[in-house]
Amino acid sequence: MLNISNLVTEFASVKALNGISFSAKPGLITTVIGANGAGKSTLLRTISGLERPTSGSIKWFDEELTTKSVESIVRSGIAQVPEGHAVISQLSVAENIELGGLFRKRKVRGDLEVATKEVYELFPILFERRNEPAGSLSGGERQMLAISRALVSRPKLLLLDEPSLGLAPLISAQIISIVNELCRSTGLTVLLVEQNANTALAVADHGILLALGKVVADLPAKEMIADSSLRAAYLGY
Amino acid sequence: MDSFLSAFFSGTAQGAIYALVSLGLVLVWRGAGVVNFAQMGQAMFTTYIASQLIQNNYSYWSAFVIALVSGAILGAIVDLGLMRPLMSRKNSQLLNSQSMRTTIPVIASLGILGVLKALAGILWEGEERGFPSPVPANAVTIGSTNLAITSFDLFVIGVVFLALVLTTIFFTKTGMGLAMRASALNPEVTRLSGIRVGSVRTLGWVISGTASSLAGLLVTPKTNLSPNTLDLLLIIGFTAAVVGGLTSLTGSVLGGFIVGYVIAFVNVYSAPENVFIAILVFLLLALFFRPQGILGSKEVRRV
Numbered sequence: 001m002l003n004i005s006n007l008v009t010e011f012a013s014v015k016a017l018n019g020i021s022f023s024a025k026p027g028l029i030t031t032v033i034g035a036n037g038a039g040k041s042t043l044l045r046t047i048s049g050l051e052r053p054t055s056g057s058i059k060w061f062d063e064e065l066t067t068k069s070v071e072s073i074v075r076s077g078i079a080q081v082p083e084g085h086a087v088i089s090q091l092s093v094a095e096n097i098e099l100g101g102l103f104r105k106r107k108v109r110g111d112l113e114v115a116t117k118e119v120y121e122l123f124p125i126l127f128e129r130r131n132e133p134a135g136s137l138s139g140g141e142r143q144m145l146a147i148s149r150a151l152v153s154r155p156k157l158l159l160l161d162e163p164s165l166g167l168a169p170l171i172s173a174q175i176i177s178i179v180n181e182l183c184r185s186t187g188l189t190v191l192l193v194e195q196n197a198n199t200a201l202a203v204a205d206h207g208i209l210l211a212l213g214k215v216v217a218d219l220p221a222k223e224m225i226a227d228s229s230l231r232a233a234y235l236g237y
Numbered sequence: 238m239d240s241f242l243s244a245f246f247s248g249t250a251q252g253a254i255y256a257l258v259s260l261g262l263v264l265v266w267r268g269a270g271v272v273n274f275a276q277m278g279q280a281m282f283t284t285y286i287a288s289q290l291i292q293n294n295y296s297y298w299s300a301f302v303i304a305l306v307s308g309a310i311l312g313a314i315v316d317l318g319l320m321r322p323l324m325s326r327k328n329s330q331l332l333n334s335q336s337m338r339t340t341i342p343v344i345a346s347l348g349i350l351g352v353l354k355a356l357a358g359i360l361w362e363g364e365e366r367g368f369p370s371p372v373p374a375n376a377v378t379i380g381s382t383n384l385a386i387t388s389f390d391l392f393v394i395g396v397v398f399l400a401l402v403l404t405t406i407f408f409t410k411t412g413m414g415l416a417m418r419a420s421a422l423n424p425e426v427t428r429l430s431g432i433r434v435g436s437v438r439t440l441g442w443v444i445s446g447t448a449s450s451l452a453g454l455l456v457t458p459k460t461n462l463s464p465n466t467l468d469l470l471l472i473i474g475f476t477a478a479v480v481g482g483l484t485s486l487t488g489s490v491l492g493g494f495i496v497g498y499v500i501a502f503v504n505v506y507s508a509p510e511n512v513f514i515a516i517l518v519f520l521l522l523a524l525f526f527r528p529q530g531i532l533g534s535k536e537v538r539r540v
Contacts, residue, residue, distance in 0.1 A: 048429065074431035088423045091415075099419050102412050103431035153431055 001026055002047075002157060002191065007056035009039075009046045016042040017053070018213035024206070026156075029183050029190040031200040031221065034210035035235060040193040041083055043210070044159045047191070048080040049073045060157060075103060079155035083162050085142035089135030093126055093145055096134050100149035112152065119148035122178060140171035147179070157189045158182075164196050172196070176203055197235050201225050209234055243385035244505040245498070250390035252497020253397035256490040257452040258474025259481060260404070261445035263489040266478070267421035268441030271342040275315065275349035277467035277474070279446055280453030282353045283307045284462055285361050287454060288368055297371045305450050312446025316439045319345055354464040363464050370458035393455050400451060401490060404444070408486065417441060421484075473500070476516055480523045482530015491531060 002024040009017040017039045024030035032040050045051045047058055049070040058065040065073055074080075079100075087096050097119060101112045120127035123144040129137065134145055143163055150158060160179065164172030176192075180203040183190045194200035201207055207224035209217035211234050217224060224230065258277065265273045287304035291297060320342055324332065331337045357363065374389040408414035420427040420434045421441075428434050452474075453467060460466050477496040481488030496519065503515040 050425065050429075070428040071431055071433045074429060080429050082426070082429060086423075086426050086429075088419055088426055090422050091419060095415055095419075098412070098415060099427065099430045099432070102416055105412050149426075149430060 001059075001061060002030075002189065003057075003059040004047075005057050005059075007043075007046065007058065008054045009042050009051050010054045015213050017046065019056070020210075020213070020215055022208050022215055022218050024157075024189060024191050026189045027183070027187045028205040029180065029192055029203055030206045030208065031192040031194055031204035032208045032210060033194055033197040033200055033235070036195065037212075038210040039213040040195075040210055041161055042213075044080060044082075044161050044191070044193055047073075048078065048159060050080075071103075074153060077154070077156035078159065079150035079153050079157070080159040081143075081146045081150050081161060081163065083165060085139055085146050085166075087134040087137070087142050087145045087149070089133060091134055092131055093134055093137070094130040096145055097126070097130075097148050097152055101152040104153070111154070115152040115154060119151050122151075122182075123148060140167050140175065143167065143171075143175055147175070151182075155188065157191065160190065160192045162193055162195060164194065164199055172199060176200070179203070197231065198225075239385060240505050244501045246384075246386035246390055247504075248498035248501030249494070250386075250393045250497075251501060252494035253394050254452050254456050254470070254493075255473050255477045255497050256493025257397060257400065257448045257455075258470055259477035259489040259493040259496075260401075260486060261449040261452070262474055262478045263481065263483060263486060264441045264445040264448070267484055267486075268417070268438045269316070269320065269342070270339060271320065271346060272475070273315075273346045273445070274343065274471065275346040275353065276445065276449045277453070277471040278350040278353040279308060279311045279315070280449040280470075281462070281464060281467045282357055283311065283450040284368060284453035284457050284467075285357050288366060288462060289361070291369060297369060301371075301454060304454055305447050308446040308448075308450025308453075309443045310446075311450075312442040312444070313439055315346075315349060315446070316442040319349065320442075321435065321439075357464045365461050365463040365466075368454075368457035368462045374458070389458065396451070396455065400448070404448075404486075413437075413440070473516060476520045476523075479520060480527075480531060482527075482532055485530060485532050488530045488532040495531070 004023065005021045007017050007020040008015060020043065032043060034040050042051060046053050047065065049065065049068060053066055060076070060078060063076060097116055101115060105112060125141055126145055126148060134142065137145060163175050176199055179190060179192070182188055192200055192204060201221045201224055204221040207217070207219055207221045208215055209224065209230065216234060217230055261276055262273060265271055283304045286307050287300040290300035290303060323341060323345055324338070326332060331341070370389050370392065372388045372392045374387045376383040377386050377388055377391060378384065408418060416427065416432045416437050417440065420432065420437045424434050452470065456470060457466065473496055477492035478489050480495055481492030496516070499515060499519050500512050503512050
């Protein structure tokens with residue numbers, strides 16, 4: 001269970017997150033939606049330790065994350081797929097995937113091979129192109145690679161930052177549906193940040209609507225889809 | 238023909254040493270974003286350690302190994318003892334500005350250089366001394382023909398070749414090598430992969446310290462050893478690193494050899510006093526025509 005309470009993250013006295021509280025249940029998809037600048041990316045970057053909160057707490061079961069380093073947070077089973085299909089374009093596809101599992105190579109070499117095989121089965125195109133530089137991949141393939149890099153670390157919580165950004169609708173639907181299947185088949189907990197509310201709410205169990213650094217709605221996904229006044233007020237459609 | 242061959246061979250041997258210096262500079266630059274002006278000061282200091290050991294009747298090879306290990310340790314001390322605490326000071330107004338963040342470590346490295354030179358002066362009285370080589374500097378002969386290469390040059394080329402092969406294997410075949418390449422290219426994604434980028438950076442200082450310590454051991458049999466001997470080597474190594482594009486390890490090694498040949502050919506076909514001018518002109522030409530380095534491609538940004 002991910003528990004966030006009264007989280008405040010400031011950039012030069014601008015409160016990007018202004019007292020956020022919600023929780024994400026294990027084994028389910030929780031989506032955080034909101035317009036540009038609502039604080040969605042800052043929220044994920046604060047959870048993964050890339051930004052330090054001014055106050056508040058983030059708890060993953062009994063572990064307090066706000067005092068831990070980025071590396072330790074990843075090692076405790078929380079993997080972030082950053083915005084913009086973040087892969088290292090000069091490294092090969094295989095090296096990008098290897099990187100994700102490197103920190104546990106000495107302990108669980110066998111499982112790492114299994115995990116690598118699994119992501120190649122999930123995304124066969126990556127296996128075909130495993131020796132090519134990641135920079136030569138298309139946007140969708142890069143996103144698949146970024147997700148694969150996170151998956152080989154065997155996360156319990158996957159943080160996805162706008163996976164559909166800049167992708168063709170068909171490709172982004174495919175990626176979201178793969179994430180959905182993963183969550184349902186493996187019990188992975190997913191926190192999905194999306195600007196595209198329809199796509200995200202279609203697969204999510206629960207929705208959190210952010211506006212200007214605050215939670216304005218915290219509802220089961222179905223109710224959020226049905227609430228047209230909420231969408232009109234905050235998402236503009 | 239003879240003078241051509243002798244320029245070629247001495248260029249190769251000198252270039253091999255420049256390649257080590259250049260590799261050391263690029264490793265720290267890529268990993269930590271610092272041009273380490275203390276690098277050859279560290280090498281000077283570890284060469285003095287080796288020299289002291291040899292005076293105390295240690296064998297050449299044990300002094301050689303101890304000097305390399307000291308180079309590694311000195312690299313770690315510079316990073317852990319100075320650079321890291323310096324850059325992680327909380328609430329520092331100075332460190333909030335990007336230009337100061339890049340300037341401060343450079344000034345610190347100049348400070349380390351000063352301290353090491355002063356220490357060497359105190360400990361070893363700063364006098365110029367010779368440094369032995371394990372092989373004589375005779376010309377290699379086949380039958381009765383003298384080749385234009387000395388056995389010492391061959392020794393240098395062999396040792397550097399071995400070091401470069403080991404470095405290449407480390408960077409391309411090991412997980413730690415992958416972690417080092419990744420954290421130089423994209424520290425954020427690397428941290429998000431659970432890799433302790435700080436430790437990886439320290440390892441960069443360690444390898445750089447070892448490589449430059451090796452360069453010191455290989456160059457001083459010809460140049461002698463004093464606290465200031467290796468200053469010129471830093472300038473040449475820096476030129477080589479710029480020729481190689483500053484960010485490419487392969488480029489830095491190639492740059493070392495290219496600068497080695499330039500210097501050797503100027504030496505043979507022009508005059509030794511023109512070498513400085515040649516290095517400077519070459520550096521300017523490199524910056525003017527290939528600022529991205531011989532291997533580099535122009536940076537392309539995706540939007």
